[in-house]
Amino acid sequence: MFPQDNATLEDILSAGENALVLLYNGSSREGLDELRYRLFCSKVAIGTTFVQIHTLPPTSAAARFHSMRVYLQVQEWMGLKVAMDPTDYGWKLEHGILVPVTTYLPAAPADVLN
Structure with a gap:
């Protein structure tokens, strides 16, 4: 169905x-958020240093907007x-310039941010 x-x-x-699940070697039965959590736990269990966030798959909220941008680009191509x-x-307009929407969720729960 795509594109x-x-x-x-x-x-x-x-x-x-x-x-994205396939790119990160996840199971077809697994969603991005479950895969992200599983990989995080695995890295914590075997790691001796902190987990590098860039090694984890994106959240489903972030992947949502990425997928939409990819679809738009492929349609243009x-x-x-x-x-x-x-x-x-x-995409969203900021000061007359298109910038990517990264997610619709806050960076952390409100009580953590305060």
Whole structure:
């Protein structure tokens, strides 16, 4: 289902998450958040130093917007004739410039941030 010009948002998000799980050698039965937690626990159990965050897969919330941006880019490469609004596909306008949306979740729970 991916890429195509009539994919639903659900199709885009599912294909993106499945692709990322496979890239990180996860199981097809596993979601990104479960895989991230499993890999984190594994690294903590065998590690002697702190876990390098960049070695973990992204959260499902971050992968959501990445998948949307990838879909938009592939559609443009394929020469899709219908104009697609980037702000509907993981981008936002800040001061007249498109910037990627990284996640819809806060960096940490509110009580931790305070």
